[in-house]
Amino acid sequence: MTKPPQKRQKKRPWTPEEDDKLKQFKTEDPNLPWGEIIQRAKLERGVKSCSQRYNNHLKVDFNKEKFSPQEDELIICLRCLDASWASIVKFFPGRSYNDVKNRGYQLKKKHAPISDCVPRDDLEAMTAQFASLITNADPNAISWDDETSDHSIRGDGLEASTSGSDDLIPNNDPNAIRSIPGPTS
DNA sequence: AACTAGTCCAACCGCCTTGAG
DNA sequence: TCTCAAGGCGGTTGGACTAGT
Numbered sequence: 282m283t284k285p286p287q288k289r290q291k292k293r294p295w296t297p298e299e300d301d302k303l304k305q306f307k308t309e310d311p312n313l314p315w316g317e318i319i320q321r322a323k324l325e326r327g328v329k330s331c332s333q334r335y336n337n338h339l340k341v342d343f344n345k346e347k348f349s350p351q352e353d354e355l356i357i358c359l360r361c362l363d364a365s366w367a368s369i370v371k372f373f374p375g376r377s378y379n380d381v382k383n384r385g386y387q388l389k390k391k392h393a394p395i396s397d398c399v400p401r402d403d404l405e406a407m408t409a410q411f412a413s414l415i416t417n418a419d420p421n422a423i424s425w426d427d428e429t430s431d432h433s434i435r436g437d438g439l440e441a442s443t444s445g446s447d448d449l450i451p452n453n454d455p456n457a458i459r460s461i462p463g464p465t466s
Numbered sequence: 467a468a469c470t471a472g473t474c475c476a477a478c479c480g481c482c483t484t485g486a487g
Numbered sequence: 488t489c490t491c492a493a494g495g496c497g498g499t500t501g502g503a504c505t506a507g508t
Contacts, residue, residue, distance in 0.1 A: 292477055292501055314493070332494065333477075367496065382497075383475060 295334055299324060303331060304339045337377040344375035348384050355411035356385050362404055 302322035306313065313321075315328040324331060337343075348356075352373065359369045370381045 289478065289500070294476075294502095316493080327478095328493070329479085329495095330477075336495095337476080365496075366498095378496085379476070386498080387474075 295338075299326070300334070300339060303335055307335055307339075333379075337379040340377075341375075343377045343380065344373075345380075351411055353384070353388055355408065356381065357388055358404055358408040358411060360385055360389070362408065 302324060303318065306318045306322050315331050318324075319326060319328065319331055326334075355372060356369060359372070366378065366382050366385065369385070370376070370378050373381050
């Protein structure tokens with residue numbers, strides 16, 4: 282039994298009043314479940330809609346400036362290394378998950394994948410270099426786990442491994458940075 | 467001025483994981 | 488162990504805006 286495709290709801294932009302209520306109730310009691318917040322604030326929204334709105338727009342004062350070339354390059358490199366969006370976002374503390382993800386999809390359209398033509402070691406070096414060029418991004422704060430393909434940010438700074446771990450070790454060789462190939466038409 | 471194509475961003479959906487009971 | 492609800496994540500879509508013709 283296959284579910285019939287559900288018709289997509291028409292987009293309904295959030296009003297400043299809804300934002301205010303959401304922010305107010307969430308700030309008053311951060312542990313309150315979204316369902317409870319929706320009831321108390323009398324919001325005609327779903328749980329997901331509310332949580333996404335809060336996390337992508339209201340949580341903090343997000344940086345809405347354009348992405349710099351360095352930021353773009355970092356996103357490209359991380360995506361080529363199969364880093365999850367959740368991990369990539371941690372390199373951009375002032376930006377929302379949605380912003381980084383949207384930027385990533387834009388760049389995907391513009392750039393050909395470089396993972397096929399650039400060795401993984403080089404990609405990791407490039408990633409560390411780009412990360413170090415971006416304010417607040419700590420090149421030492423990324424680790425690579427080949428077994429899980431998960432690339433996560435470490436909160437404890439660099440502990441360069443000497444025992445065969447595949448952790449990224451920052452490469453100070455300026456030649457490690459190469460230009461990213463443009464789109465192949 | 468009017469139309470079209472492209473871009474950007476917010477909102478939505480489905481799948482998956484997690485944790486409580 | 489199982490079930491279910493909540494929330495996280497990745498991907499997609501709709502609509503506003505802008506540049507080009």
